[in-house]
Each structure stands twice: as C-alpha cells, then as structure tokens.
Amino acid sequence: MALDRFFRRRRPQQQPGTDVPDLWTQCPACKEGVYNRDLEAGAYVCPKCGHHIRLDAAQRVQVLLDEGSFTQLSGRVQPTDALNFQDTEAYTDRLRRAQKKTGRPDAILTGTGTILDVPVTLAVMDFAFSGGSMGSVVGEEIARAAEHAAAHGTPLIIVTASGGARMQESALSLMQMAKTTVALEGLTERGLPYVSLLTDPTTGGVTASFATIADVIVAEPGALIGFAGPRVIQQTIRQNLPEGFQRAEFLLEHGMVDAVVDRREQRAYLASLLGLLTRREVSA
Template sequence: MALDRLFRRRRTRGGGRDVPELWLKCPSCEAQIYKKDLEADLMVCPECGHHFRLGVEERVRQLADEGSFEPTTGAVRPTDPLRFTDTEPYTERLARYQQETGRPDAIYGGTCTVGGVPTLLLAMDYAFAGGSMGSVVGEEIARGAELAAEEGRALVIVAASGGARMQEAALSLMQMAKTTMALDRLWEKRLPYVSILTDPTTGGVTASFAALADVILAEPGALIGFAGPRVIKQTIRQDLPEGFQRSEFLLRHGMLDRVVERRELRATLAHVLRLLHPEGGASDAARV
C-alpha cells in the first residue's frame, strides 16, 4: 500500500509538466487515474464510481443523438446592471470566465434529438462562476422553454449550479420566477420537461426550474439541496448526517424520480422522453 502510494506519487512528479494532463486524482477515493481511461468511462472513476464534474460540451455529446446538435445559446450576453464590485469588479470576473470557458455565461445548449425525440437541451456550466444563475442563464432558460414549446420539443436541463448569482442581486432572484413561469409554455402544449441534477445543484436553481420537472433524474452522489451544507452546519451547530443532501438521500426522501449512473443516463433519458413526447412512439417504431 505504502509502496503503491510512493509509486504513484513518484509518477505524478516524474513526468514534469505533462503529467497533470495525463493523470487525474479521484477526489473521492484518491486513486490516480489515467485520463484517457477516465474519459473512456465518461469521466466516472473506474475504482469507486465517483462521477467527475463534466464540461458542458462533453455533456451535450453524451446525451444528444450523434450529429443532431445545433447550438442556440450564445447570443445573450451579461451586463453589469448594479456596477457590482466585491474584492474584484463583476465585469472583470465575467471577462475572466468568458476567456476561460469561451462562452458568454454559465449555460450552453441547443436543439437536438435524444433517442429520436426532438429536444431542446441546456446544460449549466459549473466552470463559469459556479454555474450561477444571473440574467443570462434565466433568459436562456426562458427562451429555451419558449422555443421548445414553439417547435414541439421536449425540454431537458442539466443543472450544475451553486445557485443565484450574487453580483446581479435582486435581478438574479427574479430569474427564479422568470424561469419557473416560462416552463408553463410547455405545460400548455403537453410537452415533457426532464431535469437532470448533477453535482452540485443548490440554492435558487434547485428552488426554481430544476425542481419542477415532470421527471427529475440525478447523477449518483451529487450534492443537491436548498442551503449549502456549510450554512446549515453554522445554523444548527451540529454535524450533518452521513450522506446528507446527496442524490441517494433525496431519492429516499421522495424528491427525485431516479438516481441514474452516467453510462445509463442517455438511455434512461431517451426512455422517458419517448414515453412522454407525442412523437416518441412514432420515432420508436420508425427506428425498428
């Protein structure tokens, strides 16, 4: 065991600058994993099954039918309505995240099919300001719901977010109402909405559109809740129960429909969409 660790450590140091690119350490079991292996396993640790956070483009690749995806997001850009500055001006934070991710804000998505069902797929980008929801995320979700309703598509949103974005203050809070109310466009047309909760989904995102889907799926072990565990711990001044606010805990408490491993996610999503979407039956038969 000790030898094993020594060996691993030497290997991470030994390769110089290239090594961090080739090897990753699992945050759950601390195993060193060859990155290519991890990618082949859809970024799930082969040792312990820990689901690594996924980039939004990779997420879309894993869920959309091959070659079907056309992006619709990107035209809506953030502004700085409050001229907000904390330890750094909001505009500078935005510029940095935009440079790092190549996206205007914390959401990416477009039209595609999933198992043949016409879908509007949106994924929140945790790498952009913790996936926080400000005016842009709210606007893209409202537009997504409206477009899905207009074109007869199912709506699928993959949530990964720390909650509402503080730097847009009350305007971020209002996005909770805006996104929630936009979902009713789908309701009127009997179009399905599936929410996929990934690590982490908390705050104003959980407490609005993410919790209101026809079917709610979650990846294993994802942190999901309203208040973050640190805040709760400070409030109650007690240790939190084992597994508190993890997907499995939420399933037990009746808040989710299913916890689905990443390698099953696409099939489960397609299964649900085909049953719910008016064109699901037809597309299924067409495939046979």
C-alpha cells in the same frame, strides 16, 4: 480549487523538463490514476470507484447527445453589470475572467439534438463559469430554450450545476427564478415533457425554481442537492449533519427526486422516458 487542477491536468501538456504528455488523471474521490481515454469512453465516471467527475457544459453535451447531433441555440446573450457591483473585485473583471476560462458569455449552453434519435431541446449549466451561478443571462437563455422547445414541440432537458442565484446581480438574479418558471409554463400548456437532470452541485435559487418543478427529476449519483448550503445549515442547528445529507440518494429516499441514474445509463434512461411520455411509436 480542485476542479481547476483536475481540468488542467487532463489536457495533454508538456511539463518543463519532460517529454511525456499527460495521459492520466487522478480521480478526486479515490485518488487512483485513471487513463484519460478510459475516462472519456466511460462518460467521465471513475472506472475504479464510480465517482461522477464534474463536467463542463461541452463535456455534458458530448456525454448526453448523439454524436454530431448538437446545434447551439442563441448564445448571443451577454452579461452586463447593471448594478456596478464592486466587492473585492469588479463584477466586470470577474466576468471577463470566467469568459476567458470557459470560452462562453455566461454559465449556460443551450441547443437542440437527439438522444438515441429522440429529439430534445437541451440547456446545460456550466459550473466552470462562476460556479454555475444564475444571473440575467442564465435566466434569459433558459427561458428561450424552454420557449424554443414549446414552439418546436420537443421535450426539454435542463442539466443543472449551480451554487444558486448570482450575488453580483442581486434582485435581478432573484427574478430569474420567476422568469424561468414563466417560460416553462409553455411546455405544460402544450403537453410537452420537461425533465431536469440535477448534477453536483445544485443549490440555492436553482433548486428553488426551475430545477424542481420538472415533470420528472433525475439526479446523478452522489450529487449534492439542496436549498440552503450545508455550512449555513450547520451554523443554524449547531450540530454535525448526518452522513449523506443532501446527496442524491438521500433525496430519493425522502421522495424528492424520481430516480438516481448512473451517467453511463442516462442516455438510455432519458430516451426511453421521453419516448413513453410523448407516446412515441417504436417498431416491435
């Protein structure tokens, strides 16, 4: 898959027969070569075409939070194969492979930190792990992050990147839609803001649960966001989908998200928004 290729190339590595480490990356959208140091300095937005390159959870934390402010929460919840799910490959093998690839137990990273000095609790979905799919671990960790935010009086930000509920945990995955909703209720009761940041792609059971019941919904430019996937819809209506369908800008136009915010502006946007919603005093 293209994303894997991209991240492989990004790592400096010795090609056989050459002594030149990889210094640049090809933008998946405009195909232009971009220096890696420019990408990192520019929140992984292509400086040539503005394409928002997909991030893994660690990169997201780095882009969003004040440097050095992140403290991980939990991270101890491990997936299990309760259904003994077997398709072309055993679920346990799939899990092991994804864990090795990402260095995480599952498709979620949670923690606390600050954004321009505003304290937040943060949950980030990791698309690199099994397409960011939501099983029992993702549901549980998001619920715990929400409960942590409620208990410690911080706003909650959830960054979504997910193909939806995880098939290999079947009805247990489905129930995570309800579980996360239950946990988020604690923030409502305590008058604490919950902001979701929808990134490419956010679909299925994630769109139909915690992602879209946020107080404020922010989307990244160009992100694909929807319930049913474009292929399924195309099969249903048997005609081509309009240009830009289910993209962040399309959803803004249809009143489904509050704002589409460039990744390079997100820190300032979120710090200001959370300051306003929590009636934070600022020195004039």
